[in-house]
Amino acid sequence: MTEKGEDLRKWRLPRGRHGLPREMVVRSQRERLLAAVVRVAADKGYEATSVADILEEAGVGRESFYELFNDKRDCILAAHAVLVDHLEATVRAVYEEPGPWAGRVRKSLAAMLEWFAADPAAARVTIVELAAVGAVSRKRFQEDFQRFTKLLEEGRDDRGPGRPQASELAIGAGIAKLYEEVVCGRTAELPSLLPELTYELLVPFVGEEAARTEQRRAAETVAT
Amino acid sequence: MSGVLDPTIPPDISEQTQRRRIIDAMVESCADKTYAATTIADIVKRASISRTTFYKRFPNKRACFDGALDSCIEVLRATAAAAHSSSDTPVEAVRKAAAAILELMAARPALAQLVMGDAITVEPAIVERYRRLVIPAMEDLWDKAGEPKRSYADPRLAFGRAQVLVFSKIAAGRTARLPDLLPEIVYIALLPFAGHDEAVRQAQLAGDGAGPGGPAPR
Numbered sequence: 432m433t434e435k436g437e438d439l440r441k442w443r444l445p446r447g448r449h450g451l452p453r454e455m456v457v458r459s460q461r462e463r464l465l466a467a468v469v470r471v472a473a474d475k476g477y478e479a480t481s482v483a484d485i486l487e488e489a490g491v492g493r494e495s496f497y498e499l500f501n502d503k504r505d506c507i508l509a510a511h512a513v514l515v516d517h518l519e520a521t522v523r524a525v526y527e528e529p530g531p532w533a534g535r536v537r538k539s540l541a542a543m544l545e546w547f548a549a550d551p552a553a554a555r556v557t558i559v560e561l562a563a564v565g566a567v568s569r570k571r572f573q574e575d576f577q578r579f580t581k582l583l584e585e586g587r588d589d590r591g592p593g594r595p596q597a598s599e600l601a602i603g604a605g606i607a608k609l610y611e612e613v614v615c616g617r618t619a620e621l622p623s624l625l626p627e628l629t630y631e632l633l634v635p636f637v638g639e640e641a642a643r644t645e646q647r648r649a650a651e652t653v654a655t
Numbered sequence: 656m657s658g659v660l661d662p663t664i665p666p667d668i669s670e671q672t673q674r675r676r677i678i679d680a681m682v683e684s685c686a687d688k689t690y691a692a693t694t695i696a697d698i699v700k701r702a703s704i705s706r707t708t709f710y711k712r713f714p715n716k717r718a719c720f721d722g723a724l725d726s727c728i729e730v731l732r733a734t735a736a737a738a739h740s741s742s743d744t745p746v747e748a749v750r751k752a753a754a755a756i757l758e759l760m761a762a763r764p765a766l767a768q769l770v771m772g773d774a775i776t777v778e779p780a781i782v783e784r785y786r787r788l789v790i791p792a793m794e795d796l797w798d799k800a801g802e803p804k805r806s807y808a809d810p811r812l813a814f815g816r817a818q819v820l821v822f823s824k825i826a827a828g829r830t831a832r833l834p835d836l837l838p839e840i841v842y843i844a845l846l847p848f849a850g851h852d853e854a855v856r857q858a859q860l861a862g863d864g865a866g867p868g869g870p871a872p873r
Binding site for chain 1: 772776816838839842846851852
């Protein structure tokens with residue numbers, strides 16, 4: 432189970448005539464179901480996950496589930512969307528701070544690696560299990576890929592002689608490395624990859640020397 | 656014996672064609688609805704065979720997928736090998752092989768989807784198998800040419816990087832435009848072995864002389 436593995440059922444609202452607004456009850460159920468589907472799918476794989484598993488983990492009834500979602504696919508896709516929104520917001524906040532561009536890339540990358548390392552279940556679901564959902568996962572992947580490419584592109588202040596598709600190259604490197612580490616169960620150690628990935632992301636934009644400089648800075652922050 | 660009247664039809668011909676049809680059906684179904692959503696019933700229907708025949712050739716869905724993947728990898732390997740000759744410099748050879756592979760995948764979207772998409776999700780360790788095919792072959796190019804080979808970046812990451820780039824094109828429904836990626840793939844492939852500056856130069860060349868797709872759009 433996840434490090435945040437406390438019992439979701441503790442968050443159940445009181446039963447009976449509690450006088451709470453219906454929206455609040457529904458929101459609580461939805462939040463617990465999203466947290467639950469991520470935990471269960473990360474633990475036993477999306478394919479083996481049943482709606483019953485999700486209900487059990489969330490402490491929500493079957494009827495309430497089907498009022499909110501059509502099926503388990505619908506549920507995991509909703510959870511995936513919330514996670515990716517949060518990841519993007521986290522990375523964007525760091526990326527948009529003032530400072531030289533290469534340094535901001537390095538810090539954003541650090542924030543991203545830490546985001547994944549902090550919640551291995553979220554990492555597993557967003558990076559690996561999404562593909563098990565079926566053909567719609569390709570569309571989602573493409574949307575997420577473009578979203579992060581665009582984010583990187585928007586924040587560029589130098590439009591120097593980098594490779595024309597350097598942003599795709601950079602995001603591609605990030606995803607490839609994340610996938611491999613998460614699949615191999617090394618999610619918690621992701622932050623230690625910062626120096627290597629900083630170099631790989633930056634080199635198509637800024638060339639060998641500048642990328643090595645930033646890699647050294649990354650190594651210093653990892654060491655401390 | 657090697658006479659004019661030697662029989663040419665192998666006795667296991669029906670077995671081979673059945674296998675071929677099942678594999679083709681698996682490749683198409685994965686492209687259509689992904690491996691995760693593919694059922695034996697889908698394959699049986701597409702291949703126009705009976706369920707019993709399926710199970711005579713493959714014990715299960717996964718074994719069938721592995722057979723399909725082996726066959727796709729063999730096609731790619733042969734294409735890459737045929738694309739360059741021994742007189743090419745290492746960077747030329749890489750450029751030609753990359754171009755041939757992108758062209759092949761553009762022409763055969765289902766194959767591209769299987770190798771670059773589903774294979775990674777069904778068997779994450781497949782990336783390691785691809786690397787064992789590609790990386791020594793590339794190192795060999797430099798060794799044979801007697802050119803100094805420096806290690807600039809980890810070639811293992813290069814592979815995943817290329818795969819993500821190709822897959823994102825496929826996922827966007829733009830498989831036919833894969834040859835547009837040639838400059839980027841050449842860059843990625845050469846970066847670990849030849850360094851950034853040389854990789855940029857070769858990517859530029861690849862973009863200038865790219866196939867029907869022309870240089871990569873900005």
